[in-house]
Amino acid sequence: MFKPRYIKHGHLLVRHAEKMLRYRRDILEExxxxxxxxxxxKLREGLRDKDKKAVKEESERLxxxxxxxxxxxRDAGWRENVEVLLVAIVAAVAIRSYFFQPFKIxxxxxxxxxxxxxxxxxxxxxxxxxxxxxxxxxxxxxKGWYLxxxxxxxxxxxxxxxxxxxxxxxxxxxDVVSKEDDRVVRIEPKKIAFFFxxxxxxxxxxxxxxxxxxxxxxxxxxxxxFNQYKRDQVIARGAxxxxxxxxxxxxxxxxxKPRRGDVFVFRTEGISDRNRTVGNRYLITEDPGNGSPFYxxxxxxxxxxxxxxxxxxLYANGKPAEGFGFQRVMTAKPPYRGYSDGPLxxxxxxxxxxxxxxxxxxxxxxxxxxxxxxxxxxxQHMKGQLEFAQEKRPLPQGSYFAMGDNSYNxxxxxxxxxxxxxxxxxxxxxxxxxFNRHWGLIR
Numbered sequence: 001m002f003k004p005r006y007i008k009h010g011h012l013l014v015r016h017a018e019k020m021l022r023y024r025r026d027i028l029e030e031x032x033x034x035x036x037x038x039x040x041x042k043l044r045e046g047l048r049d050k051d052k053k054a055v056k057e058e059s060e061r062l063x064x065x066x067x068x069x070x071x072x073x074r075d076a077g078w079r080e081n082v083e084v085l086l087v088a089i090v091a092a093v094a095i096r097s098y099f100f101q102p103f104k105i106x107x108x109x110x111x112x113x114x115x116x117x118x119x120x121x122x123x124x125x126x127x128x129x130x131x132x133x134x135x136x137x138x139x140x141x142x143k144g145w146y147l148x149x150x151x152x153x154x155x156x157x158x159x160x161x162x163x164x165x166x167x168x169x170x171x172x173x174x175d176v177v178s179k180e181d182d183r184v185v186r187i188e189p190k191k192i193a194f195f196f197x198x199x200x201x202x203x204x205x206x207x208x209x210x211x212x213x214x215x216x217x218x219x220x221x222x223x224x225x226f227n228q229y230k231r232d233q234v235i236a237r238g239a240x241x242x243x244x245x246x247x248x249x250x251x252x253x254x255x256x257k258p259r260r261g262d263v264f265v266f267r268t269e270g271i272s273d274r275n276r277t278v279g280n281r282y283l284i285t286e287d288p289g290n291g292s293p294f295y296x297x298x299x300x301x302x303x304x305x306x307x308x309x310x311x312x313x314l315y316a317n318g319k320p321a322e323g324f325g326f327q328r329v330m331t332a333k334p335p336y337r338g339y340s341d342g343p344l345x346x347x348x349x350x351x352x353x354x355x356x357x358x359x360x361x362x363x364x365x366x367x368x369x370x371x372x373x374x375x376x377x378x379x380q381h382m383k384g385q386l387e388f389a390q391e392k393r394p395l396p397q398g399s400y401f402a403m404g405d406n407s408y409n410x411x412x413x414x415x416x417x418x419x420x421x422x423x424x425x426x427x428x429x430x431x432x433x434x435f436n437r438h439w440g441l442i443r
Contacts, residue, residue, distance in 0.1 A: 009059065017065075043059060100248065110296060113405045117216050119239075168434060169434050179231065187200070187225055260301065262298070263442050265428060270292075279378040284411075300326075305395050306318070318391070344389040349386040399418035399420060399421070
């Protein structure tokens with residue numbers, strides 16, 4: 001059952017020698033080919049007789065012939081390393097394309113289930129200025145409220161702590177101070193690779209490169225176009241927590257249908273074009289460099305479902321939505337707030353419909369046929385929205401309704417409509433970084 005080592009080595013050497021002859025037969029001379037073939041036969045004879053001494057001697061002679069006619073290339077080691085690297089790259093691309101794709105949570109629409117990029121100002125003068133969902137992160141000092149662990153002398157934490165917090169929590173610190181009296185004239189996003197978003201703050205006399213997206217600087221640090229700053233005035237100081245990085249399962253949806261309650265990723269390509277043709281004013285802004293963005297939301301409605309939102313509850317087919325993810329939101333226990341109907345509020349839709357019809361009649365009476373046609377489309381869309389909000393119109397086939405768990409701050413299907421089936425990318429599987437309380441499987 002178990003062959004001696006010298007027998008295995010001999011058979012392996014024979015196979016390599018025969019392979020060498022096939023590859024190099026066109027460039028080897030006949031005497032050389034005959035010599036290798038003869039030595040192969042001698043080794044085979046020793047292997048058949050299981051003569052250990054003969055096998056070792058003939059193996060050494062065949063090995064010498066092999067290296068003589070098949071010398072190792074001068075850069076064989078480099079070639080081998082490059083081949084291994086290329087195989088690894090191809091395997092990684094295949095896995096990313098067909099199985100698992102990394103994705104970064106860009107916004108707060110799924111908070112607190114999944115974190116988007118969150119900015120923490122280093123200092124607030126009063127407690128009332130602190131965002132409600134961040135108050136636990138601040139502590140009182142003589143001059144005001146400081147981010148916990150942040151030095152009160154306006155310096156950054158020590159380097160060791162900064163490195164540790166970045167590795168574990170995905171947190172980085174920013175400290176942007178104006179060097180002279182100046183005014184912001186331009187705020188430009190700069191994306192490096194897929195995950196790293198910087199912002200260039202351009203002033204009239206100076207500019208700054210900050211590791212944070214413009215939206216975070218605007219929302220959490222109030223860095224806005226045309227802001228004016230005095231010399232030595234703080235523009236942005238504090239900490240920024242990167243969005244959760246997740247793996248998306250692109251494989252499952254090829255075999256099983258999406259389920260209500262899935263946290264899923266989808267492309268937004270084509271949604272704005274569709275909305276323009278049906279009179280929906282809500283569009284999705286494209287990234288100038290990367291085109292239509294990818295979104296991650298919770299799948300709230302399947303094809304054929306009827307939905308109704310009565311804050312804080314979400315109803316699917318006449319019953320409160322079932323599943324852990326929905327129940328957690330609908331309890332409205334902080335930090336969750338329940339579901340908001342937003343633009344699907346029935347009374348607001350009825351009032352808008354009356355207003356659109358009045359505007360349409362005015363456009364018709366004034367002979368403005370183009371405007372009347374636009375308002376006719378808007379009226380049809382608004383009527384459909386009202387019927388949907390009243391559970392009179394189900395979701396079309398091949399369409400999925402997406403909502404953020406933080407529906408009070410989520411731009412989702414309530415605004416721009418359902419997601420086409422061909423736009424689905426996959427199910428959010430797990431958070432792989434940072435190592436905060438969200439790390440692990442997504443629920």
